Amino acid sequence: MKDGRTKDKHVDAVIEVAGLSKTFGSVAALDDVSLSVQKGSVLGLLGHNGAGKTTLVNILSTLLRPSRGRARVAGFDVVGDGVEVRRRIGLTGQYAAVDETLSGRDNLILIARLLGAGRAEAAARADELLEIFQLSDAARRRAKTYSGGMRRRLDLAASLVGRPDVLFLDEPTTGLDPVARRGLWQVVERLVKDGATVLLTTQYLDEADYLADSITVLAKGRIVASGTAEELKGRAGSRNVSVTLRTDEAVLRTTEVLRRSGLDPAPDDEDGLVLIVPVHDSTEIATVVRATDEAGADIAGLAYAEPTLDDVYMALNHSSAVR
Amino acid sequence: MSTVTEQAAEGRPAIDEPGPAAPRYQGSGILRQISVLSGRSLRVLRDPAMVLPGVLEPILMLTVFSQVFKSVSQTSAFPPGVSYIDFLLPAFLVTSAVSAGLKSGVALTTEMNNGIIARFRSMPIHTGSVLVGRSIADTALAGVNMLALLVAGALVFGFDPAGGFLGAAGCLAIAMALSWSLGWVFMAMSAWLRRPEALQPIGGILNLVLLFASNAFVPVEGLPGWLRTFASVNPMSQAITAARDLSMGEVDAGTLLAPLGICAVIVAITAPLAIRSFRRSA
Numbered sequence: 145m146k147d148g149r150t151k152d153k154h155v156d157a158v159i160e161v162a163g164l165s166k167t168f169g170s171v172a173a174l175d176d177v178s179l180s181v182q183k184g185s186v187l188g189l190l191g192h193n194g195a196g197k198t199t200l201v202n203i204l205s206t207l208l209r210p211s212r213g214r215a216r217v218a219g220f221d222v223v224g225d226g227v228e229v230r231r232r233i234g235l236t237g238q239y240a241a242v243d244e245t246l247s248g249r250d251n252l253i254l255i256a257r258l259l260g261a262g263r264a265e266a267a268a269r270a271d272e273l274l275e276i277f278q279l280s281d282a283a284r285r286r287a288k289t290y291s292g293g294m295r296r297r298l299d300l301a302a303s304l305v306g307r308p309d310v311l312f313l314d315e316p317t318t319g320l321d322p323v324a325r326r327g328l329w330q331v332v333e334r335l336v337k338d339g340a341t342v343l344l345t346t347q348y349l350d351e352a353d354y355l356a357d358s359i360t361v362l363a364k365g366r367i368v369a370s371g372t373a374e375e376l377k378g379r380a381g382s383r384n385v386s387v388t389l390r391t392d393e394a395v396l397r398t399t400e401v402l403r404r405s406g407l408d409p410a411p412d413d414e415d416g417l418v419l420i421v422p423v424h425d426s427t428e429i430a431t432v433v434r435a436t437d438e439a440g441a442d443i444a445g446l447a448y449a450e451p452t453l454d455d456v457y458m459a460l461n462h463s464s465a466v467r
Numbered sequence: 468m469s470t471v472t473e474q475a476a477e478g479r480p481a482i483d484e485p486g487p488a489a490p491r492y493q494g495s496g497i498l499r500q501i502s503v504l505s506g507r508s509l510r511v512l513r514d515p516a517m518v519l520p521g522v523l524e525p526i527l528m529l530t531v532f533s534q535v536f537k538s539v540s541q542t543s544a545f546p547p548g549v550s551y552i553d554f555l556l557p558a559f560l561v562t563s564a565v566s567a568g569l570k571s572g573v574a575l576t577t578e579m580n581n582g583i584i585a586r587f588r589s590m591p592i593h594t595g596s597v598l599v600g601r602s603i604a605d606t607a608l609a610g611v612n613m614l615a616l617l618v619a620g621a622l623v624f625g626f627d628p629a630g631g632f633l634g635a636a637g638c639l640a641i642a643m644a645l646s647w648s649l650g651w652v653f654m655a656m657s658a659w660l661r662r663p664e665a666l667q668p669i670g671g672i673l674n675l676v677l678l679f680a681s682n683a684f685v686p687v688e689g690l691p692g693w694l695r696t697f698a699s700v701n702p703m704s705q706a707i708t709a710a711r712d713l714s715m716g717e718v719d720a721g722t723l724l725a726p727l728g729i730c731a732v733i734v735a736i737t738a739p740l741a742i743r744s745f746r747r748s749a
């Protein structure tokens with residue numbers, strides 16, 4: 145271990161942020177933010193425009209100095225040990241950072257050479273990454289001619305050249321088509337499986353839901369919620385089974401049976417033939433089905449829905465806007 | 468997350484082989500950084516579409532100026548026995564250094580805004596390498612353009628300085644030194660202003676003042692009083708006078724060393740400023 149690297153109780157916290165604030169003039173871009181990310185996990189940072197996501201990423205990747213507070217990445221202070229931090233991170237900023245006058249391949253070779261790779265080694269690494277990001281066909285074309293999605297992929301490839309321990313992705317899939325998004329998600333999953341730690345900002349809730357082990361929601365520079373996707377969903381309310389029946393009478397009978405089994409069904413506001421049954425988990429779908437059977441009711445439709453992160457997000461932003 | 472990882476895990480090649488099989492790169496020294504980064508900027512030389520405008524523009528300007536101002540060589544203030552092209556071309560070389568320097572600054576602001584500089588700043592390399600690399604590349608590119616101007620001058624316009632080949636080489640050295648030092652001035656300004664649209668007008672005005680309030684196109688003696696005073700202290704006039712003397716064959720060590728020294732002093736002051744404000748800006 146080198147100087148300045150501490151091995152304390154948070155051995156596995158690769159990103160540690162404590163009381164971090166950043167002001168630009170009178171704007172508080174970040175206000176007393178604290179969080180930590182465990183080794184090999186993905187933190188999803190959610191927030192609207194101007195929430196402070198990019199500011200946090202920039203501080204953690206040593207591009208910006210915090211106004212107050214502390215942040216450590218891979219065990220090194222982002223202010224005092226910037227060089228050590230930069231040795232271990234990869235950054236894919238919000239806007240693609242490639243040299244447009246160079247080909248995709250030359251961009252990657254440039255980065256590898258700057259990191260210390262020899263010529264042949266750099267070329268091999270470049271080809272390997274081009275292959276992974278399906279840019280081999282366009283490898284020798286100037287980056288200026290790339291589409292937005294290709295440029296984004298090249299940018300991500302560039303941040304992986306040095307095999308970073310910690311990866312910062314600032315809205316990595318903005319502007320990508322659904323197929324490219326999926327592809328990028330898989331790359332991120334793969335990296336995490338190989339031991340990388342990822343902090344990812346996004347405005348897409350499904351993206352955080354899909355990729356992140358834990359989620360932090362920022363609004364106006366402050367953390368308004370954090371937890372796993374499950375925990376956040378728990379806050380937004382219960383899971384529901386909605387069952388559609390054929391007659392009003394069947395609705396009444398089924399309601400009765402369900403009450404007896406300890407559930408609390410309520411007719412849907414819009415359709416009187418639909419019963420909404422809040423449940424604890426998906427195993428209670430069976431209870432609902434058995435209840436209709438017992439009531440001798442014919443099922444016309446059955447659906448089970450988890451609350452989406454959107455529900456959570458809307459609720460949180462509503463309450464923070466009121467505050 | 469868990470289900471997803473399982474599904475993605477099957478059958479795809481590993482992106483990164485962790486452990487000793489794929490060691491992290493060991494980082495590069497400052498000299499390597501500078502050579503890689505200047506090599507990056509010099510790659511435009513491979514692309515004729517990027518090189519030609521830079522070469523053609525001064526030649527075009529030379530054509531215009533040599534025709535428009537030809538009559539100056541008939542005035543009394545003009546040194547006798549000197550052709551106008553021999554008078555004009557050394558000055559032209561020196562003035563092209565201003566636009567070359569400005570180009571450095573503008574290119575830097577552009578890259579600061581398009582993100583590539585942010586990428587470099589998030590990497591374990593010295594911030595100064597980025598600027599030094601650009602400085603070297605841009606000075607070399609300016610040298611290529613100036614050489615083209617000299618060759619065109621000799622072949623097309625009959626540039627035939629009394630100082631001969633050595634004199635012309637001296638002119639080139641002065642002009643390149645000036646473009647090197649002005650490049651740092653403009654990079655310092657761009658690291659501070661950070662926006663090309665802010666740098667352009669300031670650079671344009673500076674360019675205009677340095678150029679026209681100098682002895683570049685007419686002898687100082689031919690200018691009105693107040694302008695003459697300014698023109699004779701204008702550092703550009705100094706460099707131009709030196710370049711002219713060299714091409715006329717009036718060569719001594721002092722003629723060459725004085726402007727080079729001034730350029731070195733300018734760099735010694737502006738380079739640290741540029742690197743410092745570049746490091747701070749984000």
Ligand SMILES: Nc1ncnc2c1ncn2[C@@H]1O[C@H](COP(=O)(O)OP(=O)(O)OP(=O)(O)O)[C@@H](O)[C@H]1O
Pocket residue numbers: 168171172173191192193194195196197198199200238
């Ligand atoms: N360099 C700066 N100078 C002044 N204000 C800034 C600067 N950078 C960010 N801000 C302000 O700080 C706040 C947070 O900005 P930030 O870019 O971190 O938001 P974000 O969450 O990344 O937004 P987006 O989703 O739009 O990218 C905003 O109000 C922004 O205007």
Ligand SMILES: [Mg+2]
Pocket residue numbers: 197198199238314
């Ligand atoms: Mg942002």
